[in-house]
Amino acid sequence: MERRGLINSIIFVLFGIFNIHSQLNIIPSPTNVSVGKNNFSIPNELVVNDLLLPEYSKELLIQFWTKEFGKNLVFASNEGDLIFSKLSNVPRDFYSINIDTKIRINYSSDASCFYALQTLFQVINKKESIIPFLQISDEPNFEWRGMHLDVSRHFYSVQTIKKYLDLMSVYKLNTFHWHLTDDQGWRIEIRKYPLLTSVGARRDSTLIGHASEIPKKFDYKVVKEYYTQKDIRELVEYAAKKYITVVPEIEMPGHASAAIAAYPELGCKGFTSKVESEWGVFDNIFCSKTNTMNFIKDVLAEVCDLFPGKYIHIGGDEVLVNHWERCADCKITMEKNGLKETKELQGYFLSEMDNFLTQRGKNIIGWDEILEGGLSPNAAVMSWRGEAGGVAAAQLEHSVVMSPTSHCYFDHYQSNRSGEPLAIGGYLPLSKVFDFQPIPSSLIHYQRTYVKGGQANLWTEYIKTEEHLDYMIFPRLLAMSEVLWSKNKSTFNEFSDKLLNSHLGFLTGRKVNFSKAFLNSAIEIISENNQSILQVEPFNKESLVQCFDLNKEFVSSQVNGKINYVLPKTKTPQIHEYTVLTLQDGLVIDSAKVVFMSHSTNGDSWIISKKPSTSYAGKGSTTLTDGILGARPWNGKDWLGFQEDTVAFQFNFLKNQKRNHLYINFLQAESSWIYLPERVNFVFTKKNGKSKLI
Ligand code: ACM
Ligand code: ZN
Numbered sequence: 001m002e003r004r005g006l007i008n009s010i011i012f013v014l015f016g017i018f019n020i021h022s023q024l025n026i027i028p029s030p031t032n033v034s035v036g037k038n039n040f041s042i043p044n045e046l047v048v049n050d051l052l053l054p055e056y057s058k059e060l061l062i063q064f065w066t067k068e069f070g071k072n073l074v075f076a077s078n079e080g081d082l083i084f085s086k087l088s089n090v091p092r093d094f095y096s097i098n099i100d101t102k103i104r105i106n107y108s109s110d111a112s113c114f115y116a117l118q119t120l121f122q123v124i125n126k127k128e129s130i131i132p133f134l135q136i137s138d139e140p141n142f143e144w145r146g147m148h149l150d151v152s153r154h155f156y157s158v159q160t161i162k163k164y165l166d167l168m169s170v171y172k173l174n175t176f177h178w179h180l181t182d183d184q185g186w187r188i189e190i191r192k193y194p195l196l197t198s199v200g201a202r203r204d205s206t207l208i209g210h211a212s213e214i215p216k217k218f219d220y221k222v223v224k225e226y227y228t229q230k231d232i233r234e235l236v237e238y239a240a241k242k243y244i245t246v247v248p249e250i251e252m253p254g255h256a257s258a259a260i261a262a263y264p265e266l267g268c269k270g271f272t273s274k275v276e277s278e279w280g281v282f283d284n285i286f287c288s289k290t291n292t293m294n295f296i297k298d299v300l301a302e303v304c305d306l307f308p309g310k311y312i313h314i315g316g317d318e319v320l321v322n323h324w325e326r327c328a329d330c331k332i333t334m335e336k337n338g339l340k341e342t343k344e345l346q347g348y349f350l351s352e353m354d355n356f357l358t359q360r361g362k363n364i365i366g367w368d369e370i371l372e373g374g375l376s377p378n379a380a381v382m383s384w385r386g387e388a389g390g391v392a393a394a395q396l397e398h399s400v401v402m403s404p405t406s407h408c409y410f411d412h413y414q415s416n417r418s419g420e421p422l423a424i425g426g427y428l429p430l431s432k433v434f435d436f437q438p439i440p441s442s443l444i445h446y447q448r449t450y451v452k453g454g455q456a457n458l459w460t461e462y463i464k465t466e467e468h469l470d471y472m473i474f475p476r477l478l479a480m481s482e483v484l485w486s487k488n489k490s491t492f493n494e495f496s497d498k499l500l501n502s503h504l505g506f507l508t509g510r511k512v513n514f515s516k517a518f519l520n521s522a523i524e525i526i527s528e529n530n531q532s533i534l535q536v537e538p539f540n541k542e543s544l545v546q547c548f549d550l551n552k553e554f555v556s557s558q559v560n561g562k563i564n565y566v567l568p569k570t571k572t573p574q575i576h577e578y579t580v581l582t583l584q585d586g587l588v589i590d591s592a593k594v595v596f597m598s599h600s601t602n603g604d605s606w607i608i609s610k611k612p613s614t615s616y617a618g619k620g621s622t623t624l625t626d627g628i629l630g631a632r633p634w635n636g637k638d639w640l641g642f643q644e645d646t647v648a649f650q651f652n653f654l655k656n657q658k659r660n661h662l663y664i665n666f667l668q669a670e671s672s673w674i675y676l677p678e679r680v681n682f683v684f685t686k687k688n689g690k691s692k693l694i
Contacts, residue, residue: 024134025502026122027478027495028172028485036133040099042124045072049080054110056241057084057117064121071129084113094139095119099131111243112139115172122502142438144401145484146175146247146455147477152182152258153279154460155225156469162238163466164473167510169242171481176239177313177455179249180227183257183276187226188248190299193263200262200275201226207278210422211461212669218277232306240308247365248307251315252296253286253349260284266292268327279461280670281318288349289329297356304360311380314353317367321346347373354378365401368393384408384457387440394443394450402454406615407436408480410472411459415517416637417592421471422462425672427637430518433479434492456480467513474507474514475499496539521545521582521590525567527603527622534594536563536580544583549576567627570598573661596627600657608640609648616641624649630665639667641674 024033046065050058065073082103087094095107095116103120107113119138124131147168149156165176180188186200202224208217227235239246260266260273267273268287276282286292303312321342324330330345339345346369354364354376365380368389375381380399383390390400402408405426412426438454456477463469478499482489490498496518507514521538536545538561545563547556555578556565568576575597582590606621618640619626630638653659668676685691 024123024132025498026119026136027498027503028482029488029490030119030136030138031487032135032137034135036100038100038133039125039128039130040101040103040133042071042129042131043081045074046082047074047076047080048082049077049084050075051077052084052086054113056110056243057113059241060114060117064117068121069124069126091139092143094137096135096137098135100133103131111174114169114243118170118172139487140172140485141487142451142453142484144175144453144455145173145481146177146401146403146453147173147473147480148177148179148249148403148455148457150179150182150458150460151187151227152179152185152460154464155185155187155223156466158227158231158235160466160469161235163510165235165239165242165244167474167477167512168244170506171478172485173477173481174244175247175453175455176244177247177249177457179251179313179459181249181251181258181315182255183282184279185223185225185275186258186262188232188250188303189226189228190302191229192298192302193295195262196259196299197226198262200258203275203277205277207461211279212672216278229302229306236307245309245311246307247309247311247313248303249313249315250296250299250303251317252353253288253346254281254317254319255315256286257282257284260286263295266295268323268330270327271323281320283320283323285319285321285323286349287327287329288324288333288345290333293349293352296353300353300356301360304357304362310361310363311365312357312362313382314350314357314364314366314370316346316350316370317384319346319369343373345373346370347376349373350379351376363399365399380452382455387442390451391440391442394440394447397447397450400451402438402440402451403457407432408454408456409459410456410476411462414472414476414515415520417517417520420517421468423472424459424462425669428476430476430479430496430515431492433476434482434495436480436483438483453484454480455484470513471515474512475503475518476515478503519590521580521592523580523592523594525594525596525626525628527605527619527626530603531569532567532596532598532602532625532627534563534565534567534578534580534596536565536582537561538582538590540584542584543589546581546583548579548581550578567596567602568598569600569602571600573597573599573663595629597629597663598627599625599661599663600659601625601651602627604651607650607652609646609650610642610644612640613643621649624664630667 062073065071085106087106087108090108093109093112095112097116097120098104105116107116119136185203186196190196204222205218205220206223208219236246257273258275261275264272266286267284271284273284324342324345334345337348339348350366350370357364358378363378363380365382368381368383368385370379371381371389371392375396375398381389381393382401382403384403384405386404390402393400409426409428411424412428413420413423414429416427439448439451458472463472482495519539521536524535526533526535538545541561545558546554547563547565549555556563578594580592580594581588602625603622604625606624608621616639618637623640628638666676667674682694683691684694
């Protein structure tokens with residue numbers, strides 16, 4: 001509770017600082033904005049000319065004006081204070097707003113009228129009932145502006161999902177990717193196969209803590225939750241009124257344990273499945289025999305009826321295809337179709353689904369593994385394992401949605417401080433989401449047009465509550481909105497000012513438990529001139545930063561708003577603990593502990609025979625000597641990771657340097673495919689070339 005109190009005071013203080021700006025705080029930034037000197041005074045009763053006002057925009061206008069703003073509207077079919085016109089011969093979803101003595105909204109599509117209103121609501125000064133005279137013209141940068149939610153690992157109510165749809169629509173996101181089935185629960189009612197939900201939606205128990213913790217602990221509580229077809233129709237309709245398309249995901253052929261638990265005959269002969277209680281990738285996948293294919297097609301037929309959008313997501317990720325090698329039925333499918341490898345069987349499996357869905361006027365989309373078995377003709381690719389899948393698919397002239405783990409996985413930590421709620425791992429601060437560039441630079445001009453957009457993905461293994469879900473989504477979703485919508489993106493500083501001036505207040509009003517991690521002072525230990533240096537940069541340059549050692553002695557000084565404190569280097573290893581305080585107007589607004597190990601080689605470099613993997617490159621070779629002991633929950637930055645058989649590390653001692661200790665830490669995190677080395681050798685080599693194994 002203390003932490004929450006502290007953090008609330010951050011918001012309070014920083015609002016005080018930034019509120020003096022009179023800039024507009026629109027997120028996502030419109031393409032063009034110009035602001036005049038005068039203001040439009042909002043009358044108590046605004047006359048709206050609704051002749052060309054689309055129905056859902058009218059609903060939105062009434063909801064905002066009368067409920068949130070508390071003013072009255074009068075509708076008229078001739079002149080008015082707020083006038084709508086429809087444009088032709090302008091880009092899709094273009095709109096403009098002109099405000100002087102009247103408010104004029106021009107739009108090209110019903111959706112863009114809705115977006116214009118969302119922008120209008122953000123520029124109203126509610127306190128003073130004024131809007132500055134302004135001209136805005138705007139259109140989206142990408143057509144797929146998405147958010148994904150996994151409801152298998154943890155289930156969220158219809159009400160909760162409506163809340164996210166509302167917030168997505170405020171920020172002009174238009175695609176909700178609903179991950180409805182997985183190993184840990186089947187969450188969509190299928191009328192023809194009731195066991196999918198009566199058995200497949202029921203989990204006996206759920207893992208507690210992180211998947212890499214040993215021993216594993218479980219809560220032994222039954223979960224049985226799913227969405228009825230009525231719920232689904234209600235949500236799809238609700239989303240449609242906000243110009244959000246719902247893309248359902250039915251995972252195949254992997255991540256199918258819950259379905260196979262319900263109907264064991266869907267799996268390969270001799271294997272059974274249960275609705276899984278823990279996280280990971282499981283061996284038992286849908287069999288490729290005709291009966292299973294027909295079953296899935298029946299499921300997809302009902303899915304097509306429920307979801308009017310163009311795309312059906314068929315998963316396709318993390319399929320342990322070797323499993324099929326042990327199945328006589330799968331061998332028959334392979335022989336019948338002239339397939340040599342099980343990877344090709346995955347291609348065959350998905351092309352069957354592609355044909356089926358294409359006949360129903362749908363397009364399949366799948367995770368980038370669907371490239372590996374040969375891409376079926378109408379498939380779109382969602383690139384998650386970096387950019388490579390997206391690049392390959394665009395080069396093959398297939399549509400692509402970019403959601404690389406590096407910038408789009410909202411299940412990663414957004415702060416590297418301890419005390420964050422449990423997450424899968426990885427580090428995705430707000431600024432990194434903001435830096436996301438959906439179009440891979442290696443694509444040439446015409447190939448870029450195949451990149452339809454991007455999306456944030458939220459896997460929910462560790463997210464049990466709506467409060468936690470809020471925390472992982474916000475404010476990162478606002479950064480994603482800026483990336484995907486804006487053709488004229490702001491700088492990160494401008495973006496964070498807008499958050500502070502307006503949007504964090506808005507989210508508070510909506511009772512969203514957003515993360516304030518981006519307001520923390522940035523604390524780093526860097527290596528320079530063979531020394532480790534503690535650097536602290538406060539979010540607001542005017543804040544005062546102080547660093548104390550364990551004896552509460554003040555050790556740092558601040559220059560240009562930044563601390564650069566040279567950490568001690570000692571002959572024998574010693575642990576030091578520092579407290580870093582950030583103060584605003586005498587009030588502590590951030591407090592962090594830094595643990596550092598001094599030793600005789602702090603900040604020195606090693607020679608490493610192989611390059612670390614780009615995802616786990618740490619800070620280069622000084623990661624090994626910077627004095628930070630790789631910690632859990634790890635955030636990738638403290639560690640070096642390799643995808644190699646053998647790696648050699650060489651350290652050159654200075655003449656006559658005596659060493660008594662050698663510390664080295666390794667990490668095992670199986671759920672992230674991180675494993676300990678099989679063997680470690682230490683070799684001491686003298687200048688004359690003589691070596692000794694130690
Ligand atoms: C995925 O994250 N397995 C698509
Ligand atoms: Zn099989």
